[in-house]
Amino acid sequence: xxxxxxxxSIFYIASLFFAFLSVNATATTATKVSSDFxxxxxxxxxxxxxxxxxxxxxxxxxxxxVSGSASAIxxxxxxxxxxxxxxxxVISCASCHNPKEDWATxxxxxxxxxxxxxxxxxxxxxxxxxxxxxxxxxxxxSLWSQxxxxxxxxxxxxxxxxxIARLLISDFSFRKSYEAIFGRIPTLLLHAKLPFRAxxxxxxxxxxxxxxxxxxxxxxxxxxxxLFSNVGKSIAAFEETLVSKDSPFDQFVARLTKxxxxxxxxxxxxxxxxxxxAAKGLKLFLGKAKCITCHFGPNFSDGEFHHSFLSPxxxxxxxxxxxxxxxxLTNPFNGHGKFTDIKKxxxxxxxxxxxxxxxxxxxxxxSLRNVERTFPYMHTGxxxxxxxxxxxxxxxxxxxxVNDHQEILLKSLELSKAEEKNLxxxxxxxxGYRTLxxxxxxxxxxxxxxxxxx
Amino acid sequence: xxxxxxxxxxxxxxxxxxxxxxxxxxxxxxxxxxxxEAVQLDNTTQLQTQGKAYTVLFSPAIDSxxxxxYFDLDVQxxxxxxxxxxxxxxxxxxxxxKAHNHSMNVIPRIINLGEGKFRVEGMLFHMPGKWFxxxxxxxxxxxxxxxxxxxxxx
Numbered sequence: 350x351x352x353x354x355x356x357x358s359i360f361y362i363a364s365l366f367f368a369f370l371s372v373n374a375t376a377t378t379a380t381k382v383s384s385d386f387x388x389x390x391x392x393x394x395x396x397x398x399x400x401x402x403x404x405x406x407x408x409x410x411x412x413x414x415v416s417g418s419a420s421a422i423x424x425x426x427x428x429x430x431x432x433x434x435x436x437x438x439v440i441s442c443a444s445c446h447n448p449k450e451d452w453a454t455x456x457x458x459x460x461x462x463x464x465x466x467x468x469x470x471x472x473x474x475x476x477x478x479x480x481x482x483x484x485x486x487x488x489x490x491s492l493w494s495q496x497x498x499x500x501x502x503x504x505x506x507x508x509x510x511x512x513i514a515r516l517l518i519s520d521f522s523f524r525k526s527y528e529a530i531f532g533r534i535p536t537l538l539l540h541a542k543l544p545f546r547a548x549x550x551x552x553x554x555x556x557x558x559x560x561x562x563x564x565x566x567x568x569x570x571x572x573x574x575x576l577f578s579n580v581g582k583s584i585a586a587f588e589e590t591l592v593s594k595d596s597p598f599d600q601f602v603a604r605l606t607k608x609x610x611x612x613x614x615x616x617x618x619x620x621x622x623x624x625x626x627a628a629k630g631l632k633l634f635l636g637k638a639k640c641i642t643c644h645f646g647p648n649f650s651d652g653e654f655h656h657s658f659l660s661p662x663x664x665x666x667x668x669x670x671x672x673x674x675x676x677x678l679t680n681p682f683n684g685h686g687k688f689t690d691i692k693k694x695x696x697x698x699x700x701x702x703x704x705x706x707x708x709x710x711x712x713x714x715x716s717l718r719n720v721e722r723t724f725p726y727m728h729t730g731x732x733x734x735x736x737x738x739x740x741x742x743x744x745x746x747x748x749x750x751v752n753d754h755q756e757i758l759l760k761s762l763e764l765s766k767a768e769e770k771n772l773x774x775x776x777x778x779x780x781g782y783r784t785l786x787x788x789x790x791x792x793x794x795x796x797x798x799x800x801x802x803x
Numbered sequence: 804x805x806x807x808x809x810x811x812x813x814x815x816x817x818x819x820x821x822x823x824x825x826x827x828x829x830x831x832x833x834x835x836x837x838x839x840e841a842v843q844l845d846n847t848t849q850l851q852t853q854g855k856a857y858t859v860l861f862s863p864a865i866d867s868x869x870x871x872x873y874f875d876l877d878v879q880x881x882x883x884x885x886x887x888x889x890x891x892x893x894x895x896x897x898x899x900x901k902a903h904n905h906s907m908n909v910i911p912r913i914i915n916l917g918e919g920k921f922r923v924e925g926m927l928f929h930m931p932g933k934w935f936x937x938x939x940x941x942x943x944x945x946x947x948x949x950x951x952x953x954x955x956x957x
Contacts, residue, residue: 701911
């Protein structure tokens, strides 16, 4: 009996001892983390929650009546990857917005995949649905009107809207998909004698494409424009599905939201990929580095335009938003045009746009979702790494300003090397899942990119 | 010696007349409007104009103005003692971030509803931080202004 009690006691004491060791070890870890992990104020936590991908809204585009339609998404994907939309049949939208390069291209300014060099870096399509304006200079006010321009751009796909009309009439697969969504192609178009290619080129009236276009009767031109805008609307419906979620940062915010945690120690979870360094970077992002001033909301962008003081040469040669507004207001596919689905009399952001000399050299704030993978950076593509970008903004006062407008907030940030590094680590925590489930489901094509954690 | 007197006189004119005149011209820029003390009434903010001719009431209030979302502003101009105005008025609106050296990226549409009431459509504060909001009220050739500072939160 004595022996049995004694054994139980020893076992009990040993258990208590190991339990004590275990608790003590946890406490030691917590203390260590607590001292390293930055404390966030209530105000900071409030702002952090607004950055989560959970805050993405699921609204459709009021200017596009097929926005969110499953059949339009599938047709749009078919068009997006088709080289038949280009003038020479060699490239597609995906040639420059390559899914393997995060719907962008890793080339800098010169786009080697097209016949002519571009003057700007190809932006990624991640989160493109949530932009207010499109292109670096905002010369389109909807995703569908944006999608039309590269098809006819002489530096990009070099196609024409008449060529697209001919393709939809003659290609059985395309025609079937198109008519299932938008109804029968008008007999007017089916019986018209269409040239091989034609498009309006208002800046060059002697252009062969333009001469061929003006020979077409206005009702035929209108039918072609309607068909062309429907192609843009389908491509846009597909592109709207490119939303990145569930990054390590989003998981960190989910812990903030769900578990109502209050102390820095409780927020830390070594398994979720959001490191102490990333947290320190986030703290800088919200404060000393001032990134939050322009990069806010779940898309990490204000969707507006700013001067980033890049090389003076690029400023003189590229006026950005200043030219973009003029192109926007004269675009027949804009929100005031005949082809938009915005209801007459409803509020339209175009009503409030104006031209201001201060807009010279301004370019759109890009999203930071998946930013590590969407290199190179800036509209010129002149920085290869995030480290270069952070260092540029950290030392910006050494750059020259411009007369028209001064982003006087852009000053040297006085960040240490370690702080620059922490900011980069935080930006890397914005890499998320590649969500393509809707597009994949309706396209009938497999896509190895779907669901990859990167 | 006479020449020296002339030079000194010209110098005095430059110092005491021309330079102050230039400086005063600079002060006539719209930025000289002083921010007013705002009174909060539920979801309405109330201001007195600089020349004390009018009271400006507007909603949403300054602490409810959204970040980077278009919004409309309902404005009512009343007399200094809150009387309803029966004479015609015009109103202009301006807003910007002094620390950033920029105004709004939009020009809102102002609809005059009569009796001092205005609807301002398409306001947009596209960045977080300190903004000013300025009302310029015109009656014929006379004008008066009111300005308030506000913080648009992230």
